[in-house]
Amino acid sequence: MIKSICCIGAGYVGGPTMAVIALKNPHIKVTVVDVNQDRINAWNAQDLDLLPVYEPGLAEIVAKTRNVNLFFSTNVDEAIDQSQMIFISVNTPTKTYGIGKGMAADLKYIELCARQIARVSTTDKIVVEKSTLPVRTASTIKSILKQSQNNVKFEILSNPEFLAEGTAISDLLNPDRVLIGGDYHTLEGKNAINQLSQIYQNWVNKDKIITTNIWSSELSKLTANAFLAQRISSINAMSAICEATEADIDEVAFAIGKDTRIGEKFLKASVGFGGSCFQKDILNLVYIAKSFGLNEVADYWEQVILMNNYQKKRFAQKVVQKMFNTVSGKKIVMLGWSFKKDTNDSRESAAIDVANYLIEEQAELHIYDPKVTKQQILTDLERITGDDLKQLQEKVHIYNSSETIFRNAHAIVILTEWDEFKTYSYTDIKNQMLEPAFIFDGRNVLNPTQIQQIGFQYYGIGK
Ligand code: UPG
Incomplete structure (x- = not known):
């Protein structure tokens, strides 16, 4: 049974997710680490209004768990070594240089994390990808971890986060599903999946926890965001037609949303979607498609951004x-x-x-x-x-x-x-x-x- 968790990256995903895991697993010590001292200081601030992430309900959970079983620290090495399970929740921005510039995900921080885990670990670990990553990143992490000097065994899981900002806490408390990708053909892989699943089962119904192979899990996250963004671009495309005619986009959205195959959510026409995920993930998808020579697929998804x-x-x-x-x-x-x-x-x-x-x-x-x-x-x-x-x-x-x-x-x-x-x-x-x-x-x-x-x-x- 897992008793200690560490999360590398104290951002919009790492902070709230770990706060909820700590709340629901009082028997687990959860340490969130980040190299950014200011950010860690903010997470430790006495005045809860100063937390670096504003989410309804977050401050209350942090107040209950902080310094009880939830800790924020810059001592990354120590937290890694003392944990049985390590979540990687660092940012993967779009590359701004070199090959894949403007499209591919920059995996610099992920690689640095993997190297650091390999260097400092002295006991076996389950490493969980929480950041959204290109398909097959897990194998990169795996090959870096294999280089570990200390004869330590690592099991890699993919556990993408689907929370939306502004509703992070309620999304975490009542997720539509929890997705765990892992090597379910091996005993060690199965065991790792089970350990992570146990943590979620403290508050999530078992039949909402989905297990897939690791690549399906990685690709599902990109696919979910691509589909969501596509819905907004589709309704926004229709909004231009509405403005040229006498149709009203809210009426059109209501009418089509009643079709249960289409559904009502995510059909609000707007000035355009934003946020850290949609554009980055679609560009990444476009890049992956191109790199496999699937140019039609790439063009199709790129149109959502255009x-x-x-x-x-x-x-x-x-x-x-x-x-x-x-x-x-x-x-x-x-x-x-x-x-x-x-x-x-x-x-x-x-x-x-x-x-x-x-x-x-x-x-x-x-x-x-x-x-x-x-x-x-x-x-x-x-x-x-x-x-x-x-x-x-x-x-x-x-x-x-x-x-x-x-x-x-x-x-x-x-x-x-x-x-x-x-x-x-x-x-x-x-x-x-x-x-x-x-x-x-x-x-x-x-x-x-x-x-x-x-x-x-x-x-x-x-x-
Ligand atoms: N938006 C619209 N119309 C809609 C719904 C959303 O214009 O009908 C806009 C919204 O205003 C925002 C953007 O779309 O600018 C994204 O909104 P939302 O998806 O609610 O926020 P995010 O926090 O970016 O969450 C998305 C996914 C979530 C995923 C996260 C990071 O919804 O599942 O975890 O990105 O990958």
Whole structure:
């Protein structure tokens, strides 16, 4: 029976997942390690508002388990050596250099982890891939671990995480399924699968735990994300047709979602999907397909990304076009920066591309997000525009609250579906704005009829 676990990587997946494992397995000591001292300090912060990841319900679990059976540390070597099971949960960004640049997953951190595990381990370990990885990464890890000097045996499992940000804790507590890939033809492999399965069985029903071979597990994760992203690109493609006709995308989505073969979820038309996973995983899938000479397959999946890029651009162009073909010098209020509500994560957020486009059109941006920090917004903008801080500060103003943001604005652009944006008094807001007052609702969160009655020029997605 497993009594000690270590997780390498204290990010959006590692932190919440280990917190829930610790909560549900009080008999297991769980240590989350990371080389980033600031991040570990934040996980150890007395004030739970300072945890590096914001997820509803997370702080409460950390409060219960931290320093009881959940620990955060930078002492990676010690944690590895003292654990029977090691989760690898480091990031695998898209490569920014060399072969596969812009497409392949960068496995640098995974390889470094594997080497470190091989170097410091003195007892047998089960190594679990938690990060999303290209198919057959497990064999790379395996061959590195084989080099271990200390006569230690390693068993490799793939256990992809399907949690979505903003709902991480409820996804972890009530998963649709838990997927464990392993070498089920061997006794050792079976045993490793069983050990991990036992940990989940403390709160997940046994028939929700699926066992596959290791490559099916790795590929299932990429496939799940590709299918999810494809649904959004499909509905967004239809939203463009709706805008050209009298059809309404929310009505179309409702009508098709009633077909049980299609289903209702993940059919919300938007300014475009973001987040750290979809684009990266599809690019990775495209790269894998190409590397096997499957060019048609690669082109098919690439189209999901191209459609998403088109949607972001189409939305920004609409803003300019409806505002009499120029936003130069106009005050535009951007509501929302995170890639979706209830998270402080802005990675690949559609807001970044829309802001970049509007800055190129010389708009004056006034940005507010309930959770993303000013520093993060500036970092995102520096990266995409290539401007330095001083240049940006002339074009962009970032607010801590929305109280004074609307004064003399020409337009409001909604980029994230935060609940609070629905409850604002748009009558008061309109009185503070210049005429004609525009709202571009990139998330269809407002009621178009009500907003138009107040006197706004309203433009949603697919309306
Ligand atoms: N989105 C839409 N319309 C929809 C649903 C989502 O525009 O109908 C957008 C959403 O606003 C966001 C993006 O799609 O920008 C991704 O949303 P979501 O999937 O909820 O968030 P993630 O946290 O990125 O989670 C995805 C998978 C999850 C996986 C994770 C990392 O849903 O299963 O674990 O990526 O791989």
